[in-house]
Amino acid sequence: MSNVLGLGVPRSEHVALRDPVIAYLDTAYADVYSALYETDIEAWSTARDACLHLPIAVSSVPRLLAYAVQLAFLLRVLDRNAGAKDAAHTPLGFGFPWGSGLTSGRLVAYPSLAMERAFIVQSIAAQYAQLGQSESRSDKESIRRATMHFQVRAALTQYAAGTLQTLQTLLTPAEQGADAPVELVPASLTALHALMLAQAQECFWQKATQDAYKDTTIARLARSTADLYETSANAAAASPLPQAYKVHARCKQLHFSAAAQYRKSCDDLVHKRYGDELGRLTLAASQVRAALALPLRALPSHAVADDLRGLQSIVETNLARAERDNQLIYLEAATSEAALPDLGTAAMAKAAVPEGLTSSQGLVDEHSLWFRGLMTYGIDVAERLYSDRKRHFCETVVESRLSALDAEANAVLVELDLPGMLDRIEAPPRIPREWATYTATLQRAPLAALPREIDKNAHIATHCADVLGELEAIVFRAVPGVADDLVTQQHALQTLWREYEHTLAEASASDATVHAQWEAVRADLAVMERGGAELARHVLPPSYEVERVRRAAAPRLRALRMDVERLEDGAAQRRALLQRVRSACDTDVLRPQLEKAARERHLGQLHAGADAEAVDPGALDDVLDAGMRKYTPYEAQCDALRDAQAALLRQIRAHVAAVHDDAALSAALRAQDAAYARVRDAYTTYTTLTQHVHEGHAFYTRLAALLETLRADVATWHARAVPTGGAFPGGAIRFGD
Structure with a gap:
């Protein structure tokens, strides 16, 4: 049985969210079609119900953290003024029932997302506390996990403390007269915070004991553990926490105070400070007796009382030995409690806030936030308009023009039989490969x-x-x-x-x-x-004649070949330009500029005391125009490619006409074509x-x-x-x- 305490999970029940949330949206956001958010409402209801029935397990924490992240966002979108009760505030119109996880009082409906999130944070805290309690701490890894769980649980009380003012603001007079959840009372928060830090510090002490640290070090760790338990016990005494928590904290304080004195007495014995040894053992014995005098039946675990009795046996055995040795050998007076040198402290436990509460990265994707459209709907429309304009520019202004240039170039090449004509002229005299067949x-x-x-x-x-x-x-x-x-x-x-x-x-x-x-x-x-x-x-003599005539026409043929290659280079340039335009459109994100413009112009922001004002996409047209101006140079490049190709095609036609005007070359080509055709035919x-x-x-x-x-x-x-x-x-x- 564990000798540390966990924490009960706050209680709640199902809430029918759809109708009240739709009604709230219709009132608070009159210009928004609320039915569009039914999927978000269903996801909200499903996630909330799932969080109410999670087992105590490490795998449950991410789901609770994800819900807490969603609630933090909903606080900005739905419960905009954190529940401020003034004439302009739009109340939610429904409440979230919650009750203490430590007592069995009735559930109270809190009409605020802030309180919903506070109790979810408390649920996360309870998960960590019970996970730490369930660890056996029989090995170093188990001790490490327990330490981490208790430190996280301690940090979560700081989040809960911030909801106290909200609690009083949102409750009706009748609700204010009801008992508040004991976990959210200031004294309870202080007590539980110190209790979890003390249990984490106890884990550091336990590891030091297992690893056989020096007695002085172990004593200081125990002293710091006792100090934290004392803080918890004092705060618990003034809180409505159950009696079990109060007795547990006080017993633990006295136990570790005695353990610290005992460990220091061992160091005194080694260093021959016999009077200090005797004084510390005497003090430790009195502290153990004081702990055993408490109402131990109220303890939630018998392990605490068993630990006390075990420590009592060790202390009394060592005290009897020390008294006997001192009477027979050392003959030193026992040092009084007031004169004992201070032990010193070694506080190792520190509150560790879960990463999911400080950063939502990895828990909830930005695009998966519920009701995100309420904040960004107008910007989303402007962003879609910008995407449409980019696509139109890419497909109509650039791609269609470049495709027309490609079609024109291909048509001219087919018409002039290029580069096939050049290949036939420049090919060496040899029979085609297929003639071997x-x-x-x-x-x-x-x-x-x-x-x-x-x-x-x-x-x-x-x-x-x-x-x-x-x-x-x-x-x-x-x-x-x-x-x-x-x-x-x-x-x-x-x-x-x-x-x-x-x-x-x-x-x-x-x-x-x-x-x-x-x-x-x-x-x-x-x-x-x-x-x-x-x-x-039989066939090649005409080809020899073509070869002879070709040498005389080589300059014109070379110029024509270079023109054809430049035409192919132009096609490659067009493909590269189109790829650059597509890449620019794919990577061009205008949303930051749209959001900045919206903030600077106070478009679509949630102003205190006023309803949400939807962003008018038309008010951001100038931002879209500015974004599209970066594509103007691409139009100029298209024009330059068009003009260059037109000039090149005119030059190609002139060179082809010159080749055709060469009577000797034309006659040789006709003779060669006739000879080849005769064989094929x-x-x-x-x-x-x-x-x-x-x-x-x-x-x-x-x-x-x-x-x-x-x-x-x-x-x-x-x-x-x-x-x-x-x-x-x-x-x-x-x-x-």
């Missing part, structure tokens, strides 16, 4: 195979024509006197014959085209079949012919099969229509020819 293909599939396939198709076509000629004489022969069904069948066979004849005629015309194309490219394909070297000898024709011949073979094979079927159908019909002898179904007797 041409020669390899023809070497894998010998060229002689293609005419053989053409001949095969022609042979099948001739056979099909013969079959059609044979069937024509039978199908189109008049056979009078036959039955109607046979006449119908004959007509169907005639129709099918005509379709096949038409198909064969179209195929024959296509074959003639194939044959003509083959004859046209046959010579060029034969050159390709002989390999790349032969192809080069020949190979393309070859691949087309190869595919056509393969498809033609499949076509003629299918057509021959269909004609054989037609021949069989004709034979069947002819056998029925023209019998070789005997009676004919029609009654007439006919004989076959």
Whole structure:
């Protein structure tokens, strides 16, 4: 069981915030659409309810601190005058019920955010106090944590002290007559502040004892601990704190006073100050007896009484030994209490304010503060207008103009065939790389195979024509006197014959085209079949002529190449300019200037005794105009790039015209293009012919099969229509020819 005290968490209950807060906003901020803040109200209600049911744990503290930070901001926005009760003050219209965490009195509703925050700070203090109490302090790390918790708890009482005046200001007469929470009474705050510092100092003393510090050092630490407990006990005596706190503080004061004297007596024994030793042990024994005479049943923990009895045993044992030794050996008079040298002090405990109460960094993001829009709504609108103007400038004034310049440059390059024309002129005489594929293909599939396939198709076509000629004489022969069904069948066979004849005629015309194309490219394909070297000898002579003529036109070509490169440099400059403009727009933050202007012009500030006045974004137009002036140089840069490109394009057109006017160069280029085109066209024709011949073979094979079927159908019909002898179904007797 712990021998230090914690602190009860203040009590409260759920508050329905939505309707009263909406009503408050409608009254205090008539120009604000209060429904926009329902999300903030819901977040407020959720956070408050969560804080009322947090367990005692380290993880609970950040949530309480975050709520305290939000309340500090709400004090500036909602409860603007910290509850000042005057004619112009807009009351909240609702209260926050709170009760003491040390007693079981009724809850009192306080209509002020200042009191809400004070009790949340008290809740944080209770968390730290109980965390410190729960530490075992059996090792150095546990002692360190307990020390920190008690020092933080001590600091938080200073925050609570500032709410006392607010408490009296906000309470109604009936509420002022009620008992105030015992934690917020001045004497209680003093007592609890000293108590927590004393418990932190006790941790320093405990660590020194475990680490076997010198007796004098331990004695001074114990003396400082006793002094703090004495301050707490004296203040508690005049406070409404429970009896347990009063008895605990007094017992602890006497315990550590006795412990300090005992530790100093050990040092006196070592240094042979036997009279001082005897006097200190006597004083320590009397202090322990005084502590044991207190109403120990009121103590919240038996550990305190057990510690006292343990110390009493040690002191009385050492006192009996000292008296016996002095009577037998030293024969020195015991030093009186008044004559004992002062122990000195070693105060180590210091109040440590939690970082979350001095700085909200890391607890609540600035953009997550509730009702932030009430302070910054007008500035937010102006900031959005500025962002829209920046975006319009970037997209319309800069990006669209630069894109138009890019499109113009690309259109001219396409129109003039640049830089492709220069590449063809300046390229060394060599066959294109893809022509290696041409020669390899023809070497894998010998060229002689293609005419053989053409001949095969022609042979099948001739056979099909013969079959059609044979069937024509039978199908189109008049056979009078036959039955109607046979006449119908004959007509169907005639129709099918005509379709096949038409198909064969179209195929024959296509074959003639194939044959003509083959004859046209046959010579060029034969050159390709002989390999790349032969192809080069066949095609490159015009390229040599281009190379010869190019040397004479080198200055004009070089100037044209430099113009094209400068045009590409201009495109790079435009991209860099656009990137600079975008970067400037992305990093340009006008909010500080807007806020400064608003402060200087007293726009949107919360004046004492007056309602909030919304910022008119129109009143900050000059700030927006001043911010946009920094982008004016970019327009001038766009104009300069436009003028430079226009001059360069005129120069490029002039240089291209000069190249085209060079008759020798133009003729050489046309000859080179014609030679290259002939090779490409020949190979393309070859691949087309190869595919056509393969498809033609499949076509003629299918057509021959269909004609054989037609021949069989004709034979069947002819056998029925023209019998070789005997009676004919029609009654007439006919004989076959």
